[in-house]
Amino acid sequence: MPDPWEMTASTSAASRKRGHPVDEVLPVPKLALYGFQHVVAFYAGAVLVPIIIAGAIDLPQEQLVQLITADLFTCGIASIIQAVGIWKIGVRLPLLQGVTFAGVAPIIAIGLAHGGGAASLLYVYGAVIVAGIFTFLIAPIFVKLLRFFPPVVTGTLITIIGLCLVPVGALDAVTNPTTHEPDPTNIRWFLYALGTIAIIVAIQRIFRGFMATIAVLLGLVIGCVVAFALGDMNFDRVGEASAFGFTPPFVFGMPKFDFVACLTMIIVLLITAVESTGSTIATGEIVGKRVKASDIGNVLRADGVATTIGGIFNSFPYTAFSENVGLVRLTGVKSRWVVAAAGVIMIVLGFLPKVAAIVASIPNPVLGGAALTLFATVAVVGIQTLGKVDFTDHRNLIIVTTSLALALWVTSYPDIAKAMPTGLDLIFGSGISIGAVTAIVLNIVFFHTGSRGPRVAGGGSITLDEVNSMSEERFTEVFGHVVQDVPWAVRRAYSQRPFATTRDLREAFQDAVLTGSSEEQSELLNAFHDLGAEDETGTALAVDHVALSNLDDSDHDDVVQLAAAYRDHFGFPLIICARETEHFDRVLRNGWSRMDNSPAAERAFALIEVEKIANYRFEDLVADANPIAAARFSRLNELQ
Template structure:
């Protein structure tokens, strides 16, 4: 008797994320994650130890504790239990966001182990706060839009660069910052990292920083500038014990600073979770975000107890998941096991502690500058036509750089505030968060200026949303030649959420017309290079469009050539040749495109005319916004070449 599928339930296929690979593959892929992660994992204790004056022996213990706790944190995040851990292939590491605030905390409390125990007190409390607020954090995401996260990430990169530069010249207190040998080590390491990134792809490119550190250290050792005497005296096996450096001490200012760090890393973790969800094609819910943040919080508490630091998801390994397409979360768990093992071998920490400062500084320059670039990429999604966003980014960056370049300014405020003002990352991040609340969430939201001028009166987005139809048409009629139906239909799409939404309303309206309406609109555009355009009879928009490449004052030969092309085009297709002149570099380029388009079909040219009209309208819209926001006119406004 056969059993049909109807007689038994059909097993649901296992998602690749939940697939348990064979042990050899788990080991190979897991170790690859460790290699890609290792340099970033150990750089935080290296930077912190040098900055607050820890001994080499203490640094070795920090490195081993860091690796040991990284392994535990990664297993918690990838495997998970109860409501802790997102159960995605996410590897945990110490956040770079915490470096500058921790250095400031340590130095403010005397440096050495005296400062370290205050850091651990703040880390433990911040971890507990993160764990407790995790279910509510997803509701706060709206207060961390790209203008805030982009500013914060850029600030992190910029504020960390001086730390890297200090190492590059031999470390804090270097007696010979002008040393040519230090310069050679730092620039040589950086150069090697760049070469590897340029020449190699795939796995080798992901470990460029690690290779740079290894080769740089090897060269320094051959030349007698790298010392590994502590390796021989270190044990093969050692277990990090809780509160190795003493019982934690608690400072309110330090705790506030570290809680801000964890809020920022919470935003980073959220982004990494969503990015990983897209890579593995698994939907991320609010509960997933809460589980990921609980794991961050728990790992951070464990870090404070076991002599390590705040933890977050590492973006480097998110990229490795995309690169390898190995989606199993158990691979990351295997990497966690490897890190726990490495954390139990003090000799491994001693080897890392022997990396010369200039070599580390050269690698750190690449890593920290890359962080700033990620911030710039995030800021590229910000609507900078909205002057409020300009103020938020400019002010937070300015304050952060001010404090980073002149750290002694913290002495101008009471002791309890020095931790906050003493860190460019902390004060810059707080500034971005507070200004975003003030400009976007407190009081009446007037919206960005989208028309008018500072002298003649600005037209803001909230006013556009309240306009009657006639006023709206009068304000934006100049985007198109001739009939106003496109502007009238855009009006029906109110309210507009932002400048981009308003722009898209005109585009949607343009491409929703009937054939008859399109024909009338196309026919309303003047001939390229026509005298009526130069005289202004076709409106200022046409004059500005065509003058951008000199079509309004061509020489006799070029004018005759352009006239011949436009005449032939009209005879062939029955409507004028429409070209968005501002997308071209010269009149010759416009004429050349006209000749090429003569060979197209009427249907294709009809569609091409609408696309060119859309481009022209886009430039004219930019003109309106630039006039209302002069700070952007150099970027968005085409300047007429006429006298």
């Protein structure tokens, strides 16, 4: 007979709710230590934003101190809201919030468009508050808007942000730290900036782990020590600053609202919403917690609330800091209460003006060197995102090149804005603003409009309703290329309509290929061109990707030789899904290695390659058919 005490213990254990490491409340000493570690990794990036903005719109140092304390105070509140959560606000993951770099250039543009100085900040804060409220309101439906921000848009915008910010850092790098005037002919300032960059690079090269994550902070500290030793840095203002103080709401006055400024800031918040979505998914994977669509809504509500608070408390738009997402992976500390502890530390720092005054004393060239590396890093992140884009599609190429061209044009010659009508002048006053508007509009024009229905960037344009209403003739005309224009395969797929989902449509083609008779499959295989075959103009016929495009004579001969040997051996053309390769060398290695297969095994292998090619062609035609996006965002499709 079971022991009743054991039964009671077992029942108690079973009824006890299992806790996730994310929700673990660590001892106070550990919370403080790990929280401080987050603050250290975050600090340089956090305070750079108000410093850069203050320098660009010509704020005096005492007002810069107010911006820094306000920034730290609001960062702390934002991080606590995101990590702890209130109602449906906050994702309850270890996401530390900070001012987004995406807002720097637009904020500077808004400030300069309204005369600079503290008075211009009123228009900035008006736009920040409106954008924060907008983000909060669209949070429940934002996942549905992600299709308007594919990699071709986000990658372009992030690249533009980085490139447009580089001149801001470059100006600081040649600015006299005493007079705060540009002095590009003085080699001393150049050496300060270059030395700071060299220190950051050296730390990244020598150290790993946590030390590498604070390379920028260490570069600033060492640069300041050198500048102080050489007499180019002083702490006079630190002595004048109060030991304890608080920057009250609307310290510069009540906010003012400008339509174009608000629209610009809303675009910035949409960009950061995409970034926040990515950071949330990445953090969920790191800590092993499933991220649902409702979680994304909670993240964005917290971003919206934090941004609105930022506008009230003299700060700027907020988003998750990717550096601290990396720190969670690096340390393995998954508790969200650690980030909450970091938030408390930042709030405390926000009440210490002397700390802010020390930061405000950083010499311009040292700050400029660090800023150059940070802004260039932002541009590289954008380039990495653009690496996911298929540039063989000329539409993507036009979106990126046009947006970059306009953004860099306006960045190089900002006076162009003076030629614009009132309202438009603000959009053309910032490279980021005009680049963002251009990328978003062109993506909609090329991929979401047209007589064939809504389009999805990176995917196709044909909607399921259109497919189901097609005649067999029209269906064959549109989808024949998917299966190399082989009639029996198209007819077999067509016979399975109507299609309830795009997945059913895709499976119709897959089933058609794999269920064909031996003779039908032979016909399908032989419908493909030999690798290296060309038409009368010299254009390659067997190309579904750039890997086999524009080969020189030697490389082309190698491909032709392989194709001929393969056909002689197996009796049908070598079929390789070239879209999954980065260079034709892999095509060659793949093809020659398959020569060792048995005829039956190679026939099956070839049919699998046909399926892959058909899948990619299918994505090129059908809206919402991209399997990569579907896999990445499958957890977000729970909006009901």
